[in-house]
Amino acid sequence: MGPPRRLLRSAAAPPEPVAADSDVVVVLASLLCGLICAVGLALVARCAWLRRAGGAGAAVRQKKGVKKKVLRALPRLTYRAAESPLAECAICLAEFEDGDEVRLLPQCAHAFHVSCVDVWLSSHSTCPSCRRVLAPPPPRCDQCEASCSKTAHDGDGPPFLP
Structure with missing residues (x-):
């Protein structure tokens, strides 16, 4: 061993x-x-x-919805298939039909069903498609009831064009 x-x-x-x-x-x-x-x-x-x-303010603005006054100022249209036959709401993905109420966003010209985009804009201030920040519409003039700069008025007379 x-x-x-x-x-x-x-x-x-x-x-x-x-x-x-x-x-x-x-x-x-x-x-x-x-x-x-x-x-x-x-x-x-x-x-x-x-x-x-x-900008910290821009980030806060984007997360906060638009005011009801601004929302009411956005244009509403009645959809006509003859004018643009191939269109759909990017939120609900349903095609627009004749007579549908459509809201057109002025900054980017994207269109959505009014009910769809109003829900979106109550919590966001951007376009659902391109995320462009919606700017509030210009203030309305008290004297002429139109969108113009208040400095365009010469005294109490009618507005003049700059």
């Missing part, structure tokens, strides 16, 4: 120290963690910069 023990002992030589390899692994893991942290911070900084560049 003596010789087999020697073979096992001689075959199981002590392992070489791998301290240098484990140090490399630790350094590479540390560099990887640092890279991930740097990328994360860069993304957070970019997000904050974009939010500031867009």
